[in-house]
Amino acid sequence: MSKTVKIAGAQGFYGDSPMAAMNIVMENAANYLVHDALAELTLSILQKDKLRNPEEGYAKDIEVLAKVLYPAAFANGMRVVTNSGGLNPESAAERVKAILSKAGVIGIKIATITGDDVLNRLGELQEAGEELLNMDTNLAYSTSKYPPTHANVYIGAQKVKDALDQGANLILAGRVADPCLTLGILAHEFGWQLEGNLSQEQLNLLASGISIGHLLECGGQASGGNSYAEWPMDYKVSNLGYPIAEVSADGSAIFTKLSSQGGKMSRNTLREQLVYEIHDPSHYITPDVIVDLTSVEIKELSPNTVLFKGAKGKPRPEKLKLTIGQMEGYITEQFFFFSWPYAYVKSQKFIEAVKEIWANLPVSIDRMQFDLVGINGIHGSAAPEIPKAYLDNLNEIGIRVAIKHKDERTGKMAIAAITCLGLNGPPGVISIPGWGKMNRAMLSLWPTLVPRELIHEELKMHEL
Amino acid sequence: MSRIKLIDIASARSGDKNDVCNIGVMANDIAAYSLLKQHLTADKVKQHFGDMIKGEVVRYEWDTIESLNFVCHGALDGGASRSLRMDTLGKNFSSHVLRLEFEV
Numbered sequence: 001m002s003k004t005v006k007i008a009g010a011q012g013f014y015g016d017s018p019m020a021a022m023n024i025v026m027e028n029a030a031n032y033l034v035h036d037a038l039a040e041l042t043l044s045i046l047q048k049d050k051l052r053n054p055e056e057g058y059a060k061d062i063e064v065l066a067k068v069l070y071p072a073a074f075a076n077g078m079r080v081v082t083n084s085g086g087l088n089p090e091s092a093a094e095r096v097k098a099i100l101s102k103a104g105v106i107g108i109k110i111a112t113i114t115g116d117d118v119l120n121r122l123g124e125l126q127e128a129g130e131e132l133l134n135m136d137t138n139l140a141y142s143t144s145k146y147p148p149t150h151a152n153v154y155i156g157a158q159k160v161k162d163a164l165d166q167g168a169n170l171i172l173a174g175r176v177a178d179p180c181l182t183l184g185i186l187a188h189e190f191g192w193q194l195e196g197n198l199s200q201e202q203l204n205l206l207a208s209g210i211s212i213g214h215l216l217e218c219g220g221q222a223s224g225g226n227s228y229a230e231w232p233m234d235y236k237v238s239n240l241g242y243p244i245a246e247v248s249a250d251g252s253a254i255f256t257k258l259s260s261q262g263g264k265m266s267r268n269t270l271r272e273q274l275v276y277e278i279h280d281p282s283h284y285i286t287p288d289v290i291v292d293l294t295s296v297e298i299k300e301l302s303p304n305t306v307l308f309k310g311a312k313g314k315p316r317p318e319k320l321k322l323t324i325g326q327m328e329g330y331i332t333e334q335f336f337f338f339s340w341p342y343a344y345v346k347s348q349k350f351i352e353a354v355k356e357i358w359a360n361l362p363v364s365i366d367r368m369q370f371d372l373v374g375i376n377g378i379h380g381s382a383a384p385e386i387p388k389a390y391l392d393n394l395n396e397i398g399i400r401v402a403i404k405h406k407d408e409r410t411g412k413m414a415i416a417a418i419t420c421l422g423l424n425g426p427p428g429v430i431s432i433p434g435w436g437k438m439n440r441a442m443l444s445l446w447p448t449l450v451p452r453e454l455i456h457e458e459l460k461m462h463e464l
Numbered sequence: 465m466s467r468i469k470l471i472d473i474a475s476a477r478s479g480d481k482n483d484v485c486n487i488g489v490m491a492n493d494i495a496a497y498s499l500l501k502q503h504l505t506a507d508k509v510k511q512h513f514g515d516m517i518k519g520e521v522v523r524y525e526w527d528t529i530e531s532l533n534f535v536c537h538g539a540l541d542g543g544a545s546r547s548l549r550m551d552t553l554g555k556n557f558s559s560h561v562l563r564l565e566f567e568v
Contacts, residue, residue: 040482041545136482228475228558229490268475268490271529275488277479279535281526296528310528328546369548378551379560381515402548443545445482 002249005189007182007212009243011035011082012219014042014059018069020220020242023261025069028076030244032185033069035082036178036217037061043150043175044325044443046086047119057088058095062172066099074108074169081160081181085172087150089114092172093462100464108464111163113173115457118322118450119151125454132322132448141446146326149443153450154321156287157209158194159459160184166461177287179213182245186212190249194288203313206289208251211296211311214284215255215273216243222265222273223257229268236262245308252309259304267300270308274298283314285321290314319449326446329366330439332411333402335373337430343394346426347372350399353425357417358403363410365403373398404442411439469565474500476558485517485539485554487561490531497530503566509534512564513557534561 008030010021014037024030037059050057062084073080085092089112096110118125122141126132132141152175161184163171173181186209187194193202215222222243224230241261245253257265274293278284284291292312299307338346351370358365374397376383405411415438422429470476470489473496478487489504491497506523519538526533540554541547551557 040480044545226477226555228477228562231475271490271531272475272477272488274529275486275490275526275531275533276477277481277486278488278533279481279484279486279524281524281533294526294528298529331546331548367548371550373550378556379516380549382513382560384563400550404546404548441545445543445545447482 004246004248005032005186006030006244006246007032007034007185007216009034009216009219009222011037011061012217012221013037013039014045014061016061016219018061018065020240020261021069023258024242024244025073025076025078027258027260029258031078033073033078033080034181034185034213034216035061035065035080035084036181037082037084038086038175038178040323040445041325041443043087043152044441047150047325050087055091058086058092058172059084062092062096063099066096067103070096070100070170071103071105074105079164079169081171081185083173083176083178083181085112085174087117087174089172089174090460096170096172097462097464106464108169109167110462110464111166111168111171112460112462113159113163113171113176113457114460115455116153116155116175117151118153118455119148122148122151122324125450128454130450130454132450135447135449141324141448144326144446146328146444149325149327151322151324153455154287155455155457156180156194157184157187159457161187161194162459163461164188168461178217179210179286180288182213182216183209183288186247198315203289203315204311205251207291207311207313208309210284210286210289210291211293212245212247212253212308215270215308216245218273218276219243220263221276222269224264224269227269227272229272230264230266235264238262251311252307254301255306255308256304265304265306267298267306270298270306285317287316287320289316318452320452320455322448322450324446324448326444327441328444329404329406329442330408330411331402331404331442332414332438332440333400334415335432336399336401337396337432338426339396339428340394343397344391347397347399349426350421350429353421354401354418358414361413361417363405363413365405365410365414367404369402371400373400408439465567467565468499468568470504471562474562476561478554478557480540480544480553483538483540483543485536485557487534487536487557488531489534489561490529494530499568500532501525503568504532504564506534508564508566509561513539513560
């Protein structure tokens with residue numbers, strides 16, 4: 001039988017549970033664990049950590065994983081690939097090294113991949129003639145009014161492959177694009193060429209690697225989590241088994257999950273993860289290859305065993321995507337609840353009072369929104385009309401108040417100014433949480449493109 | 465003529481990229497997919513969401529998985545971190561699209 005490689009989607013976001021990955025390690029069910037930690041806004045959160053402490057700026061999941069997961073994974077010969085290095089892969093590596101050596105782990109190579117973080121190079125890039133045109137508005141970055149919080153380029157799989165070629169047991173990367181973590185593993189295992197002049201056949205292999213990476217990168221969302229396709233979810237979700245892809249050299253993959261765990265692997269669960277966050281399915285752009293997903297085949301071979309193949313590749317884009325986070329101000333929100341009788345009328349009276357109080361504040365609120373939880377909280381103006389007779393007899397109702405403002409003082413004052421309604425307002429108001437979720441940073445993203453040759457990726461190896 | 469409820473013939477999943485929300489609509493079978501292709505237009509989806517989607521809705525056909533992908537621009541109140549909505553990520557655009565009904 002020809003060689004296959006088993007890769008598990010071990011983490012879907014910063015803060016995901018390590019239990020699914022732990023079970024995969026305990027059953028020695030994969031050769032590689034891929035931990036994706038970086039959603040579009042995660043880097044802004046990490047930047048705040050880094051400003052507070054220059055030794056931070058990585059996804060702190062790795063501190064737990066270094067204690068409970070990595071030693072067992074390494075003992076099984078499993079290798080771990082992650083972008084949890086975030087804005088500070090070097091400090092992440094030092095931290096993991098310290099934890100592992102305390103546990104007596106030796107003979108381990110930890111690779112870091114950096115060069116994606118260009119926050120300190122934005123001036124230099126503009127001086128080099130890059131206008132950093134916003135992909136949505138076409139405006140030059142020099143017109144932006146807001147300070148940058150982070151600036152990271154989505155980089156590809158090459159350095160992941162190189163690190164594994166050099167024997168890395170753990171890769172802590174910065175902003176390697178999610179699916180490229182998986183592509184790097186496959187390029188290493190099967191000797192796939194990532195750069196230079198590639199044949200159609202080679203491009204198709206890269207496209208397969210990216211597609212498999214895309215299916216793995218959200219963990220449990222590919223194996224029955226968040227599923228309408230498998231509704232009513234006739235399986236356990238408390239111990240959802242995460243997806244495992246057994247990949248062949250031709251780029252085809254068999255997707256499974258641990259039979260000991262909950263969740264489900266089906267044609268439906270893979271279909272719904274395939275469409276997730278895709279725009280034009282014939283033109284899915286990644287740093288290493290542009291993928292045509294419209295030719296893929298998903299076939300259920302037996303329960304919890306699904307074949308995936310057939311992605312086609314087109315040459316990679318000339319430029320890389322750079323996303324700059326920008327600090328625009330703050331959002332403050334608070335929930336209030338009323339019960340029967342007159343629940344709906346009380347909510348309207350309450351909202352009216354809040355608006356009147358805020359109209360007289362000595363600070364300015366840029367925008368405010370009032371949602372009725374249970375009525376139109378989620379779908380806003382698109383929610384269907386509720387009959388008056390029903391509104392008049394509601395058991396209870398929630399009001400969510402959310403405002404945008406420029407400084408933290410405004411958030412505090414706005415909430416302080418309406419707490420008097422606890423005694424002065426319509427009867428029985430319940431306020432949750434007590435002091436409001438004040439002053440959440442409001443960020444915007446500035447998406448742009450940069451030439452590859454201006455980005456210098458760097459691979460460094462730490463030994464233990 | 466009969467009235468079809470989308471929730472009876474398809475499932476959906478939605479996700480965010482900045483201010484763009486994509487809604488994948490997956491038909492339950494081939495027959496359902498041909499109904500969707502014929503009747504579930506980008507215009508119909510845009511209309512169903514009203515003011516919640518400020519920009520254009522583009523529809524992509526995805527035959528091998530019997531799915532349509534709707535890419536909705538200006539759909540997330542400026543993007544997840546700027547949005548004043550409860551569903552900042554547009555995860556429930558999937559839920560709302562399933563409420564659609566059409567005549568066949």
